[in-house]
Amino acid sequence: xxxxxxxxxxxxxxIAVALIFSCxxxxxxxDNEFDPTNLGLEPxxxxxxxxxxxxxxxxxxxxxxxxxxxxxxVAGAHLNVLYDWGSITIDSVTLDPFFVNENNECIMFWEDDxxxxxxxxxYHPTLNTRTASGTGSMASVHFRVMSDGISELVYGDSxxxxxxxxxxxxxxxxxxxxxxxxxx
Amino acid sequence: MIQKNTEISLLVHFLALFLLLALVSAExxxxxxxxxxxxxxxxxxxxxxxxxxxxMKILLTEQFRETLKKLNMYEVLDKGFTDRxxxxxPGETVYGECxxxxxxxxxxxxxxxxxxVWGTINEKNDEYFIEGRLFSIDLEMEVKxxxxxxxxxxxxxxxxxxxxxxxxxxxDIPDTLSIGSVSTISSVDSLEGKKNSRIWALxxxxxxxxxxxxxxxxxxxxxxxYSKRNYTGFGIIGTEMILGGLALLAHSNYKRSWGGFExxxxxxxxxxxxxxxxEMRPDIINYANDTQKYNNFMKGVRNIGLAVWGMNxxxxxxxxxxxxxxxxxxxxxxxxxxxxxxxxxxxWDLMSGFGVRGIILRPIFKGSSLSAxxxxxxxxxxxxxxLGLHLGPVFTSLSFEMTKYSFxxxxxxxxxxxxxxxxALNLDLSxxxxxxxxxxxxxxxxxxxxxxxxxxxxxxxxxxxxxxSSPLFMALMGRANIVSLLSxxxxxxxxxxxxxxxxxx
Numbered sequence: 001x002x003x004x005x006x007x008x009x010x011x012x013x014x015i016a017v018a019l020i021f022s023c024x025x026x027x028x029x030x031d032n033e034f035d036p037t038n039l040g041l042e043p044x045x046x047x048x049x050x051x052x053x054x055x056x057x058x059x060x061x062x063x064x065x066x067x068x069x070x071x072x073x074v075a076g077a078h079l080n081v082l083y084d085w086g087s088i089t090i091d092s093v094t095l096d097p098f099f100v101n102e103n104n105e106c107i108m109f110w111e112d113d114x115x116x117x118x119x120x121x122x123y124h125p126t127l128n129t130r131t132a133s134g135t136g137s138m139a140s141v142h143f144r145v146m147s148d149g150i151s152e153l154v155y156g157d158s159x160x161x162x163x164x165x166x167x168x169x170x171x172x173x174x175x176x177x178x179x180x181x182x183x184x
Numbered sequence: 185m186i187q188k189n190t191e192i193s194l195l196v197h198f199l200a201l202f203l204l205l206a207l208v209s210a211e212x213x214x215x216x217x218x219x220x221x222x223x224x225x226x227x228x229x230x231x232x233x234x235x236x237x238x239x240m241k242i243l244l245t246e247q248f249r250e251t252l253k254k255l256n257m258y259e260v261l262d263k264g265f266t267d268r269x270x271x272x273x274p275g276e277t278v279y280g281e282c283x284x285x286x287x288x289x290x291x292x293x294x295x296x297x298x299x300x301v302w303g304t305i306n307e308k309n310d311e312y313f314i315e316g317r318l319f320s321i322d323l324e325m326e327v328k329x330x331x332x333x334x335x336x337x338x339x340x341x342x343x344x345x346x347x348x349x350x351x352x353x354x355x356d357i358p359d360t361l362s363i364g365s366v367s368t369i370s371s372v373d374s375l376e377g378k379k380n381s382r383i384w385a386l387x388x389x390x391x392x393x394x395x396x397x398x399x400x401x402x403x404x405x406x407x408x409x410y411s412k413r414n415y416t417g418f419g420i421i422g423t424e425m426i427l428g429g430l431a432l433l434a435h436s437n438y439k440r441s442w443g444g445f446e447x448x449x450x451x452x453x454x455x456x457x458x459x460x461x462x463e464m465r466p467d468i469i470n471y472a473n474d475t476q477k478y479n480n481f482m483k484g485v486r487n488i489g490l491a492v493w494g495m496n497x498x499x500x501x502x503x504x505x506x507x508x509x510x511x512x513x514x515x516x517x518x519x520x521x522x523x524x525x526x527x528x529x530x531x532w533d534l535m536s537g538f539g540v541r542g543i544i545l546r547p548i549f550k551g552s553s554l555s556a557x558x559x560x561x562x563x564x565x566x567x568x569x570x571l572g573l574h575l576g577p578v579f580t581s582l583s584f585e586m587t588k589y590s591f592x593x594x595x596x597x598x599x600x601x602x603x604x605x606x607x608a609l610n611l612d613l614s615x616x617x618x619x620x621x622x623x624x625x626x627x628x629x630x631x632x633x634x635x636x637x638x639x640x641x642x643x644x645x646x647x648x649x650x651x652x653s654s655p656l657f658m659a660l661m662g663r664a665n666i667v668s669l670l671s672x673x674x675x676x677x678x679x680x681x682x683x684x685x686x687x688x689x
Contacts, residue, residue, distance in 0.1 A: 023438055023479050026445045026472035032452060035461040049458055067458055135459045 036069045036135060039175055043070030046079070047175025048153050049137065054180040061091065061144050064153065064177060065137040066119065068098055071171065072133040073163045077121045079138065080158035084151035085115030088143040088179060096137035099123050108139065116156065117141065130164045145181050153177035223322065226258035226299040227292065229282065231316070235307030244305055244345050251349035252301075258353065261297060285319070285326065292321030299327070301352065305341070312341045318352055328352070396504030400496050407500030416503075418654040420496045422686055426542040427489040429684065431482050433544055433563055438478035440560075445471035470596060537570025538688050543587060545661065545681025550591070553672040557591035557600060564588060566683055568610065577615040583608050583629065585642070589665075589677070600671055602636025623650050625657070633665065640667030646683070658684045 031038060039047060049065045056062050066079050077099070083090075093110040099121045100106045107122035119139050123132045155174040163169055228249045233241040246263060253260045282288045282302065292300040303316025318328040330351060332344050350357045390398070392411075400407030404424050408417030448471060452464045543566055547559035564587030572581030585608060590601040608631025617626045625648040633642045643666075648659035661683055666676045 023435070023442070023475075023482065025479055026442065026449075026475045028445075028449055028468055028472055030452065030465055030468065032455065032461055034456050034458050035452075035465070036458045037462070037465065050456075069458075135462050137459070 036067075039069075041069060041175055042172045044072065044169070044171050045069040045173040045175065046071070046138075046155060046159070046171060048177030051175065051177050052180065053178070054182070056145050056179070056181055058145050058148055058181060061142065062179070063140050063142045064179075065096060066139045066141065067135070067137050067175075069135050071135075071161060071169065073131045074099075074133065074161045074169055075123045075125070075131045075164040076166075077119075077138065077161045078158060079117075079119040079121070080156035081117040081119070081141070082152075082154045082156045083115055083117065083143075083179075084149070087147050087149050087151035087181065088145055090117055091142045091144055093117070093119055094140045094142070095121075096139050098134070098136035098138045099132050101126050101132075102128065110139075118158070125164070143179075145179070148181040150181070151179040153179065223298045224258045225261065225297040226252065226301065227261040227295050227297040228252065229288075229291070229300060229302040231302070231314075232283075232304040233306065234304070236305060236312075241305060244341060247342055248301075248345045248349055251346045252353065255349060255353045255355060257355065258299065261295060285324070288319050289321055289324045292319065298322055303330075314341070314344060314348070316348065391504075392506065393501050393504030397497055397501040400500030404493050404496040407496070408503060411500065411503045411505055413503050415655065416499070418651070418656045419686060420492065422656045422684065423492055424489060425684055427485050427492070429542060429544055430563065431485045431489070433561060434478045434481045434485065436561060438475055438482065441471050441474035441478060445475055467596065536688050537568070537581075539566075539568035539655075539657070539686060541566040541568075541657065541659070541683040541685025543585075543661070543681055543683040545587060545663065545679040547589070547591070547677045547679045549678040551675040551677060553675040554591055554600065554677060557593055557598070559677070560590045560592065562588040562590055566685070568687060572610070579612040579615075581610045581612070583610040583631075585629075585631070587663075587679075589635075591677075600669070604633045604635045604640075604642070604665065606631040606633040606642045608632075608642060620647075624648070625650065625659075627659075629663070633667070635667055635669060637671055638667055638669035640665055640669075642666075655686045655688055656684075657687050658682065 034050065036043075036045075036047070039051070041047060045068075047067050047069060049067045053062055053064060066081070068074070090112045093108075095106055095108045099108070101124050103124070103126060105124040107124060108120065110117065110119045112118075119141075121138055123130070125131075154176050159171075159174065161169040161171060228245060231241055231245045231248075249260055249263065252258055282291050288300055288302060292298075298321055300319045300321060301316060302319070303314060306313045306315075312332075314330075314332040316330050317326050318330075319325070320327045330348055332348070347357050396407035396411050398407070399410050400420075403421075405417040405420035408414075408420060410417075445468060448464055448467050452461060452468060455461050455464065543564035544561065545564065546561040550557070550559060564585060566586075567584045569582045569584075572579055574580075585606040586603060587606075588601070588603050590599065592599050592601075606629075608629040611628040611630070613626045613628060614622070614624075620626075625646075627646040627648065629642065629644040629646070631642045633640050642663055644661060644663035646659040646661045648657045650657050659682065661681050663679045663681075664676065665679070666674075668674050
């Protein structure tokens, strides 16, 4: 009760503790596996999130995101994703916030052709901004598992990013992903 | 914009000037004030005795002393101050007693008196004999001698001691002079009371130096106060309190940073979105750096505090009273408040009126341009000077204030931080506003301020409380800053806080 109700006593103790002892230094390890800094990619880069999907079985549905990592000045993108046709089938592709402007506008369409998924994204310019920049999810790909095994996800050679005058934006590295399906 | 190294340079220059003034005047100067001193300070040494008890001897001496005081012809030193000085003069036969002229002269000089009375009271065959001498310390000679004998009763002795007081004072003895039994009892009681009040603590008999060391080990500064080094003692207490305040301030900032670090780091460990994780990284690193900075500051303050504590212990032992030879200090100032005017001018006299205080303050109101920012607690320094003039009952002097200010946006992406240097007129309204009496000092500040990226004005006030007769002050303060900064334009903020420090009287 003395401790709770006597603030002066607490203040004296705090002063004594501060004078005699010291507090702990903050120790931390920024080792979250989903942290782009820990993926070993040199930005600007593009990767899959999550990088490894290993919790699904045959017949299950899942999704992965097409992620940008510190890409700047992008007005449009062609994301060419190669996957193991027969292991999974693409159900749909949905738009994510990276290319969406302040008016909630964006142009996206996609094509899937037996192991090759092409996603086209265009930033709708406004009075304030004409390009998208930063780190964020560009699109989400929803799929269904058809057979067990490991299906790799890779950005194909056709993948490119362009700025507002259609000049290529340099991407240093592309990450890879995998869908690891186990037998039930 | 004042660069950080220029701020430090300005402060160093100001402090250097301040210290130079003290050092140049470090030489102790003696002023010949013998002529202008009140030449009627008198001390009564405890009468020697033979055949009577010690309490009786003390009673009779005290009776004599009290009567002399009431007659008002001399400024009589209290028993406590007289007894604080013990001298073992070469050639004296009894430890702690003076019988020779040279010993008495030396003792009188140490007590700082002009006259000294000493005598003996002897009892033999139921008869009492009193002998005494009045010495002039200034002239180093005996001025007057007296003796009485053949008194048959203690009451007669008491009466004769009173008569002696009249005699010493050069006054006629009134016919109605009596013993006054009530006053006798009350004087005995007061003797006992004075004895009890002198006891500092229930400790076994410990040498004075060791006792001083023990006191200062327990509470820094108290050993010095026990050894009558009041300024040093209160200065050490004030220093440790300032260090404690700074440590508390740093601890408060540390707790705030630690809270931010803990919550952000916990969120980081459970988060799965890469974009969010990327945003958290710099926040975690900044919080961790801040906690380390404040922790290092606390460690530094702790080390300084411990060093001051250690030096205080050593100093307390050095200045602690010797068992054989005890030197009094500043008797005339402590005991004879109305008779201020020490015979020697010291450094403190030249530094009189200067003061320094440590500040802790926090904004409570802010202008619209700072509405998106959160205020934080900061520290500062206030320097008083006696450079000023009296405008009626108000003394207007110059003072300097240096305070830090910090405003942060909630996400710490934007900050408005810096240091303000203010030169202000300090109006002492204590005589005008009588609320609180002399212990509570009231000030108003009006000043021009220079901020890290702008200029402005400062208006404020202090209500300062003085701790007894010590130079230690603690004040509640408020400041209003009206500024024009490059980062925010015209703005204002109001702070409240506290400051603690020393004002050299």
